[in-house]
Amino acid sequence: xxxxxxxxxxxxxxxxxxxxxxxxxxxxxxxxxxxxxxxxxxxxxxxxxxxxxxxxxxxxxxxxxxxxxxxxxxxxxxxxxxxxxxxxxxxxxxxxxxxxxxxxxxxxxxxxxxxxxxxxxxxxxxxxxxxxxxxxxxxxxxxxxxxxxxxxxxxxxxxxxxxxxxxxxxxxxxxxxxxxxxxxxxxxxxxxxxxxxxxxxxxxxxxxxxxxxxxxxxxxxxxxxxxxxxxxxxxxxxxxxxxxxxxxxxxxxxxxxxxxxxxxxxxxxxxxxxxxxxxxxxxxxxxxxxxxxxxxxxxxxxxxxxxxxxxxxxxxxxxxxxxxxxxxxxxxxxxxxxxxxxxxxxxxxxxxxxxxxxxxxxxxxxxxxxxxxxxxxxxxxxxxxxxxxxxxxxxxxxxxxxxxxxxxxxxxxxxxxxxxxxxxxxxxxxxxxxxxxxxxxxxxxxxxxxxxxxxxxxxxxxxxxxxxxxxxxxxxxxxxxxxxxxxxxxx
Amino acid sequence: xxxxxxxxxxxxxxxxxxxxxxxxxxxxxxxxxxxxxxxxxxxxxxxxxxxxxxxxxxxxxxxxxxxxxxxxxxxxxxxxxxxxxxxxxxxxxxxxxxxxxxxxxxxxxxxxxxxxxxxxxxxxxxxxxxxxxxxxxxxxxxxxxxxxxxxxxxxxxxxxxxxxxxxxxxxxxxxxxxxxxxxxxxxxxxxxxxxxxxxxxxxxxxxxxxxxxxxxxxxxxxxxxxxxxxxxxxxxxxxxxxxxxxxxxxxxxxxxxxxxxxxxxxxxxxxxxxxxxxxxxxxxxxxxxxxxxxxxxxxxxxxxxxxxxxxxxxxxxxxxxxxxxxxxxxxxxxxxxxxxxxxxxxxxxxxxxxxxxxxxxxxxxxxxxxxxxxxxxxxxxxxxxxxxxxxxxxxxxxxxxxxxxxxxxxxxxxxxxxxxxxxxxxxxxxxxxxxxxxxxxxxxxxxxxxxxxxxxxxxxxxxxxxxxxxxxxxxxxxxxxxxxxx
Numbered sequence: 001x002x003x004x005x006x007x008x009x010x011x012x013x014x015x016x017x018x019x020x021x022x023x024x025x026x027x028x029x030x031x032x033x034x035x036x037x038x039x040x041x042x043x044x045x046x047x048x049x050x051x052x053x054x055x056x057x058x059x060x061x062x063x064x065x066x067x068x069x070x071x072x073x074x075x076x077x078x079x080x081x082x083x084x085x086x087x088x089x090x091x092x093x094x095x096x097x098x099x100x101x102x103x104x105x106x107x108x109x110x111x112x113x114x115x116x117x118x119x120x121x122x123x124x125x126x127x128x129x130x131x132x133x134x135x136x137x138x139x140x141x142x143x144x145x146x147x148x149x150x151x152x153x154x155x156x157x158x159x160x161x162x163x164x165x166x167x168x169x170x171x172x173x174x175x176x177x178x179x180x181x182x183x184x185x186x187x188x189x190x191x192x193x194x195x196x197x198x199x200x201x202x203x204x205x206x207x208x209x210x211x212x213x214x215x216x217x218x219x220x221x222x223x224x225x226x227x228x229x230x231x232x233x234x235x236x237x238x239x240x241x242x243x244x245x246x247x248x249x250x251x252x253x254x255x256x257x258x259x260x261x262x263x264x265x266x267x268x269x270x271x272x273x274x275x276x277x278x279x280x281x282x283x284x285x286x287x288x289x290x291x292x293x294x295x296x297x298x299x300x301x302x303x304x305x306x307x308x309x310x311x312x313x314x315x316x317x318x319x320x321x322x323x324x325x326x327x328x329x330x331x332x333x334x335x336x337x338x339x340x341x342x343x344x345x346x347x348x349x350x351x352x353x354x355x356x357x358x359x360x361x362x363x364x365x366x367x368x369x370x371x372x373x374x375x376x377x378x379x380x381x382x383x384x385x386x387x388x389x390x391x392x393x394x395x396x397x398x399x400x401x402x403x404x405x406x407x408x409x410x411x412x413x414x415x416x417x418x419x420x421x422x423x424x425x426x427x428x429x430x431x432x433x434x435x436x437x438x439x440x441x442x443x444x445x446x447x448x449x450x451x452x453x454x455x456x457x458x459x460x461x462x463x464x465x466x467x468x469x470x471x472x473x474x475x476x477x478x479x480x481x482x483x484x485x486x487x488x489x490x491x
Numbered sequence: 492x493x494x495x496x497x498x499x500x501x502x503x504x505x506x507x508x509x510x511x512x513x514x515x516x517x518x519x520x521x522x523x524x525x526x527x528x529x530x531x532x533x534x535x536x537x538x539x540x541x542x543x544x545x546x547x548x549x550x551x552x553x554x555x556x557x558x559x560x561x562x563x564x565x566x567x568x569x570x571x572x573x574x575x576x577x578x579x580x581x582x583x584x585x586x587x588x589x590x591x592x593x594x595x596x597x598x599x600x601x602x603x604x605x606x607x608x609x610x611x612x613x614x615x616x617x618x619x620x621x622x623x624x625x626x627x628x629x630x631x632x633x634x635x636x637x638x639x640x641x642x643x644x645x646x647x648x649x650x651x652x653x654x655x656x657x658x659x660x661x662x663x664x665x666x667x668x669x670x671x672x673x674x675x676x677x678x679x680x681x682x683x684x685x686x687x688x689x690x691x692x693x694x695x696x697x698x699x700x701x702x703x704x705x706x707x708x709x710x711x712x713x714x715x716x717x718x719x720x721x722x723x724x725x726x727x728x729x730x731x732x733x734x735x736x737x738x739x740x741x742x743x744x745x746x747x748x749x750x751x752x753x754x755x756x757x758x759x760x761x762x763x764x765x766x767x768x769x770x771x772x773x774x775x776x777x778x779x780x781x782x783x784x785x786x787x788x789x790x791x792x793x794x795x796x797x798x799x800x801x802x803x804x805x806x807x808x809x810x811x812x813x814x815x816x817x818x819x820x821x822x823x824x825x826x827x828x829x830x831x832x833x834x835x836x837x838x839x840x841x842x843x844x845x846x847x848x849x850x851x852x853x854x855x856x857x858x859x860x861x862x863x864x865x866x867x868x869x870x871x872x873x874x875x876x877x878x879x880x881x882x883x884x885x886x887x888x889x890x891x892x893x894x895x896x897x898x899x900x901x902x903x904x905x906x907x908x909x910x911x912x913x914x915x916x917x918x919x920x921x922x923x924x925x926x927x928x929x930x931x932x933x934x935x936x937x938x939x940x941x942x943x944x945x946x947x948x949x950x951x952x953x954x955x956x957x958x959x960x961x962x963x964x965x966x967x968x969x970x971x972x973x974x975x976x977x
Contacts, residue, residue: 059593152829
């Protein structure tokens with residue numbers, strides 16, 4: 001059956017009578033100074049092939065030496081995910097690919113450094129089991145020129161950048177405990193916050209420091225047995241993750257409903273067409289011939305070291321959420337709680353908590369953080385807690401209208417300037433209420449019919465008057481003040 | 492022939508340090524000898540004369556400035572061509588590394604150079620160290636300097652032949668299953684495989700990582716000890732390198748063997764040629780005469796060594812040699828697509844024996860076969876270690892032939908890999924156990940070719956091993972036969 005014929009079901013993959021089963025493998029780049037097995041810098045965005053040496057190029061004769069900081073960060077991740085940290089060994093995963101310098105990847109196979117943990121999702125409160133979180137090396141990055149959608153097949157030539165080869169990764173493997181694309185999104189979001197909070201990774205999906213493979217299967221509601229799964233490789237954004245799972249689930253349901261079988265395979269997500277396609281059999285017919293890496297000795301972290309690492313882990317998302325909910329009477333659901341989850345997920349909770357501690361109005365601080373600040377996260381470092389607090393206070397004191405406050409925050413994120421300076425430069429002087437009264441009266445005069453209806457109780461017309469006043473004031477008037485003037489004029 | 496040819500490493504270092512002779516003249520004489528005679532021997536793949544001369548001048552300059560030139564002051568040394576050398580082609584005797592010049596040097600190469608050693612060039616080997624006769628070199632075989640119709644052994648045949656032919660007093664080789672000891676035996680010199688982890692493998696092009704170990708060749712036990720002393724020690728670049736301080740071999744060398752318990756491994760005499768067995772018994776008797784307690788001992792698991800080795804070593808090799816894919820360096824044979832480029836490059840670049848072992852190893856690691864082959868071989872490896880341990884509970888060192896025969900004729904075993912593999916039956920168990928062992932020449936057989944005696948010791952047992960080797964050397968008949976060039 002043609003893939004494009006499968007379009008029933010919502011974007012979330014909600015399919016009546018069916019249950020989606022998802023397990024995720026999340027690859028996370030560790031925020032180490034150097035690579036996993038050599039002294040090359042671990043940094044993003046360098047000129048291609050400048051952060052390389054005989055070891056990460058896998059030159060003949062070179063040998064790996066494990067990076068202690070990478071092991072420490074991996075253990076931090078394991079502890080943050082409630083895993084057991086134990087003795088582990090490395091294996092070689094053998095397969096040929098041009099971006100893999102040794103044509104094998106050093107990874108942990110039989111015995112991972114972190115095993116048997118769990119993670120609790122903040123919204124659904126679901127507990128997702130973590131099977132393992134193991135250390136492995138990243139590969140280089142290929143660029144295929146002239147091929148089909150950037151893939152190697154049909155490419156005229158390929159370029160390889162080995163800067164990424166040997167960057168330390170931790171692969172976090174969940175049990176197949178997720179039941180929808182939305183849960184998968186929630187899991188990755190929460191996992192990302194944990195990784196960032198434990199200072200193990202910067203969690204930047206857009207820079208590839210977090211990459212997700214999704215194992216998806218479907219089964220009829222009430223059936224216990226798992227369906228045949230397909231693995232969708234390399235999902236690089238939450239949007240892709242949700243769309244790919246939804247698509248894949250619908251594809252599998254359609255197959256089964258039309259009497260066909262799901263074939264276990266690795267699939268590729270095509271972002272442009274919104275479909276998953278089977279990788280060519282050559283791309284997946286691997287026998288990785290795992291065997292213990294003879295160039296490395298077993299990792300045996302001492303109990304003392306693990307305890308020390310544990311003591312260095314900062315506030316994790318669950319505690320961070322608690323810190324914010326305590327500002328809102330321990331709220332545990334509803335829109336404010338959702339905003340708290342978002343704030344923590346985006347790493348904005350320090351900003352909110354800091355501003356509230358300095359006297360900002362909690363609700364407003366949370367709202368502005370999760371809307372205006374969240375829309376320009378890339379510039380977050382431009383915004384100090386003090387400046388943010390000042391902007392919130394100016395708004396709550398009526399010195400800035402809501403519209404003005406949003407604009408001011410936007411500019412603050414761009415320039416790093418403080419709220420007062422930005423407001424002044426934009427001409428957002430506090431508008432005197434007598435001036436606003438004048439504008440309100442002007443609007444009442446020019447719209448007598450509407451005023452009559454409003455006066456006789458048609459409250460919905462308030463918006464009309466506020467809008468007109470805003471227009472005249474070029475957005476400088478505070479909507480709340482306008483409304484209160486309108487109401488006083490009516491009575 | 493120059494007057495300095497034939498001097499041992501310790502003599503040269505002493506004379507150079509005391510300015511009796513210059514490092515430059517030592518180097519020049521050895522280069523001249525190589526120049527005139529190596530065309531018949533083919534022990535060197537590359538002679539680095541310019542680099543050698545400037546290194547020798549640097550040693551002389553150091554001495555002139557009153558600085559310590561190091562323990563190998565001005566001593567010429569040959570390097571097996573699987574040790575990477577910065578800026579100098581390193582081939583592993585393979586076509587697949589064609590044109591590759593490493594951007595770095597092996598730790599041992601740095602250490603030798605820092606100790607005042609003068610590298611003369613890179614020596615021939617079986618391709619990627621896979622073989623026992625040096626006939627698997629893609630640059631033609633090396634010959635035995637005592638009989639040019641015969642092989643020098645292998646895989647470090649170039650290094651062994653060069654030292655035996657007096658082209659250099661010292662050489663470095665690598666030993667994965669006997670690749671130092673067997674050619675040392677066949678060429679009538681001393682060759683040592685140290686305890687695994689004693690010498691850094693950084694810069695040794697890997698064949699089988701869990702078995703590979705670099706070691707010295709010399710014409711005397713003392714010179715071998717001297718070189719081992721220089722190259723041993725912890726290297727932070729090799730995770731498998733041991734952190735223990737390496738013991739002083741030289742000062743213990745002449746302590747004799749009084750009271751040492753020596754066991755002759757029964758299982759390794761059975762397959763040996765009678766003349767080799769006789770030499771072994773004679774060497775054992777001489778140890779008895781010098782005060783050692785010599786007895787026979789059974790180490791039953793050693794008979795499984797060969798089978799386990801030919802699963803483990805090829806398995807590791809199949810992975811270690813995957814990187815030669817034509818993408819980054821060395822030979823590339825362009826194909827229609829990536830896969831075809833891989834296949835064409837590797838088909839053209841690797842010789843038959845390398846391909847055979849890659850296939851063996853790939854098979855042994857394949858899903859469905861792993862447990863029956865690779866995993867089982869690892870269990871045998873443990874058995875061998877246990878079996879040796881039982882013997883070392885009662886003995887300080889063990890004795891065996893180094894190789895079952897003396898040097899065979901070129902081509903004699905080339906067509907029959909299994910009979911070639913059997914050349915290493917006595918040496919392989921040591922590698923599987925990670926123990927040290929060395930070969931000491933013990934006269935000539937009835938065919939006028941050298942015989943080697945193997946001294947085996949438990950892990951870190953180098954001190955006793957060298958004491959026993961020295962005692963055997965003291966008692967051994969002198970090799971009177973002339974070299975091919977004199």
